[in-house]
Structures are given as structure tokens and as C-alpha cells.
Amino acid sequence: MFSNEAFAQIAEKYMDTVFRVAYGWLKNPDDANDVTQDVLVELYKTDKAFESDAHLKNWLIRVTVNRCKMLFRSPWRRHEDIDDYAETLSFEQPRDEGLFKAVMALDKKYRVPLLLFYYEGYSTAEVASMLSVAEKTVSTRLYRARAKLRTILEEE
Amino acid sequence: MTEKERFQRAFAPLHASPDTMTEVMKMTERKMKRPALRRAATIGLAAALVLALGSVAYASDLGGIQRTVQLWIKGDQTDAVMTIDQGRYTIDYTDKDGTEHEMGGGGIAIEDDGTERALTEEEMLEHLDAPEVVYEDDGTVMIYYRGQSLDITDRFDENGLCHVLLRDEQDGGKTLFVTIRYNDGYSYNSTKYEDPYGRR
Numbered sequence: 001m002f003s004n005e006a007f008a009q010i011a012e013k014y015m016d017t018v019f020r021v022a023y024g025w026l027k028n029p030d031d032a033n034d035v036t037q038d039v040l041v042e043l044y045k046t047d048k049a050f051e052s053d054a055h056l057k058n059w060l061i062r063v064t065v066n067r068c069k070m071l072f073r074s075p076w077r078r079h080e081d082i083d084d085y086a087e088t089l090s091f092e093q094p095r096d097e098g099l100f101k102a103v104m105a106l107d108k109k110y111r112v113p114l115l116l117f118y119y120e121g122y123s124t125a126e127v128a129s130m131l132s133v134a135e136k137t138v139s140t141r142l143y144r145a146r147a148k149l150r151t152i153l154e155e156e
Numbered sequence: 157m158t159e160k161e162r163f164q165r166a167f168a169p170l171h172a173s174p175d176t177m178t179e180v181m182k183m184t185e186r187k188m189k190r191p192a193l194r195r196a197a198t199i200g201l202a203a204a205l206v207l208a209l210g211s212v213a214y215a216s217d218l219g220g221i222q223r224t225v226q227l228w229i230k231g232d233q234t235d236a237v238m239t240i241d242q243g244r245y246t247i248d249y250t251d252k253d254g255t256e257h258e259m260g261g262g263g264i265a266i267e268d269d270g271t272e273r274a275l276t277e278e279e280m281l282e283h284l285d286a287p288e289v290v291y292e293d294d295g296t297v298m299i300y301y302r303g304q305s306l307d308i309t310d311r312f313d314e315n316g317l318c319h320v321l322l323r324d325e326q327d328g329g330k331t332l333f334v335t336i337r338y339n340d341g342y343s344y345n346s347t348k349y350e351d352p353y354g355r356r
Binding site: 033040118 | 159160164165166172176179184296309
């Protein structure tokens with residue numbers, strides 16, 4: 001278990017990562033914030049010995065994915081329009097907002113691997129392990145996601 | 157600009173709520189005040205008895221009958237010492253990493269006429285032979301039964317229910333229908349699936 005000071009530092013460092021993965025999965029900032037809080041509390045409670053920062057981050061993402069899976073099954077999920085949420089974000093350029101919306105318009109099975117692969121920089125094997133799917137499935141989904149994104153972005 | 161850089165720019169504006177840390181610190185303060193017994197209780201149910209070996213002895217220092225048994229602990233067959241005393245049992249064992257554990261259980265049985273009595277040794281052994289559902293720290297949900305283990309994290313339906321059919325070919329094809337309600341108990345039956353609390 002971490003000291004309060006160590007925990008606060010780690011939580012500050014990774015809470016945006018956890019939120020981003022949760023939002024990518026749930027498409028709702030309130031739910032994503034709830035998951036972020038739950039995951040950080042799990043981190044506080046765990047007595048797991050982490051070998052490295054990478055190990056810790058990997059564990060956090062795995063816990064986040066599992067939390068999202070559980071929440072996603074609930075019929076009482078909150079829904080929020082992506083456009084409304086995008087308006088609250090500060091994008092550097094309009095095309096960044098376009099890509100954000102295009103990714104979020106994809107099915108969860110495409111947008112989550114995209115986020116983990118491109119944003120978090122994990123390999124297809126690591127993404128496969130985090131999502132409990134075959135590596136080939138991840139590769140296929142990334143390929144299809146890119147094709148779908150191209151179509152969406154060309155239409156705009 | 158690479159695809160990776162484009163993604164970085166598109167998703168960089170996403171941040172957790174500024175209140176997140178405050179909320180988390182409040183929640184962890186509350187958790188700290190809770191007794192830390194749950195984990196031990198959970199581990200206590202993670203055993204399934206396979207075979208009671210000899211060497212029965214009276215443990216005068218512990219005030220009960222002590223015997224050496226073999227248990228399935230999370231899918232690993234493990235030697236353990238079981239002490240039975242007035243309807244309760246304790247089990248001491250060393251796991252494959254060399255860590256010593258102690259767990260216990262027991263309870264009462266209610267007869268048809270409403271009278272209560274301590275569980276018999278046979279009933280306790282039967283309890284230890286039950287499947288066990290374990291919620292791991294990383295959110296994974298596992299079910300263990302004798303030498304078998306199964307990741308059921310993705311198998312809960314929209315009502316939070318998961319149904320698993322367990323079969324032990326080495327025990328004459330003994331079959332158990334297990335119904336797990338997510339984070340809310342589970343039941344098993346040799347003939348049909350039953351909701352743990354009779355809900356639908």
C-alpha cells in the first residue's frame with residue numbers, strides 16, 4: 001500500500017490516462033469521472049507490488065477496462081451528446097476536434113483499441129492483453145477503424 | 157504529422173474532473189476506517205476440499221480435532237492443517253510462494269423443527285468442496301472449482317448475472333449449475349440454475 005503522499009503523486013500523474021480510457025469506452029464524462037475515482041480508490045487499496053511505472057500504468061488501464069465493462073452492461077447508463085462535450089474542450093485546431101468526434105463516432109470495439117494504440121502507445125499485443133482479445137483481433141480492428149475514420153473524415 | 161501525433165492532439169484536451177482527487181481522498185479516508193477483514197474472509201472461501209488424509213489428532217492447545225487435508229486453493233492442490241472445533245473450522249496452509257495463510261469458516265444448521273445445531277464435520281467438508289468466486293484487485297472475476305479456473309469477467313449479462321456449468325469428470329461427471337450475481341453472492345445447485353436471492 002502507498003503512503004498518502006506517494007498515492008497522491010501517482011494518482012495525479014495517471015488520472016487523466018484513466019479518464020481518457022474510460023471516456024473512450026463509455027462516451028460520457030460523468031461516468032468516466034466516476035470510473036476514474038473508483039480505479040484510483042482501487043489503486044489506494046491494492047497491496048500489489050508494482051515493478052515499474054509501466055507495470056502500474058498497465059494495471060490501471062486493465063482495472064479501468066474491467067470497470068467500464070461492468071458499467072457498460074448497466075441499463076441505467078447516462079448518455080451525453082459528443083458535440084456538447086466537445087464544445088467544452090480546448091482543441092488546438094478544428095481538425096483535432098474533427099478527429100476526436102470521428103473517433104468517438106466509431107463503435108467501442110474500434111475506438112478503445114485506437115486510443116490505447118495511438119494515444120497511449122501500446123503495442124497490439126499489449127492492447128490485446130488489456131482488452132482480453134486476440135492480438136489478431138486488435139490488428140483487424142485497428143485496420144478497420146482507420147478505414148472507417150478515413151471515410152468519416154472525407155465526408156466532412 | 158504522424159497518425160500518433162494527430163491522435164495525441166485530438167485527445168490531449170480530455171482531462172479528469174478537477175474534483176477527482178478531492179473525491180478520491182475523501183473516499184480513501186472512509187475506506188481506511190473500515191475493518192480489514194473482508195479479504196481474509198474471501199480467501200477463506202477459496203478452498204475446495206478434495207481428499208481428507210489420515211493423521212487425525214486432538215489439538216489440545218487449540219481445543220479441537222486437527223487433521224491434515226489436501227485442498228484446492230485457487231486451482232492449486234495444497235496441503236493444509238484443518239482444525240475443527242464446535243461447528244467451526246480453521247485451516248492453515250502455505251501457498252506455492254511460501255506465504256502462510258490462515259482461514260476459517262463454519263456456522264449452524266437449522267433442523268426441520270427449527271432447532272439450531274452446530275455444523276457436523278461432514279457438512280463443513282461439503283462446504284469446502286464448493287465452487288468459489290473471487291474478485292481480483294484488477295477487476296477480473298474468476299471462478300474456481302477443484303482444479304479448474306475460469307475467467308468470467310466478460311460473462312455477466314445486463315442484469316449482472318452470470319451462469320456457469322461446472323463438471324468434474326474425475327468425480328463421475330459431477331455437475332454444478334452456478335449462478336453468480338455480480339458483487340452480490342452466488343448459488344449452486346446440482347440440477348438447475350438458481351438466482352442467489354431468488355430474484356428475477
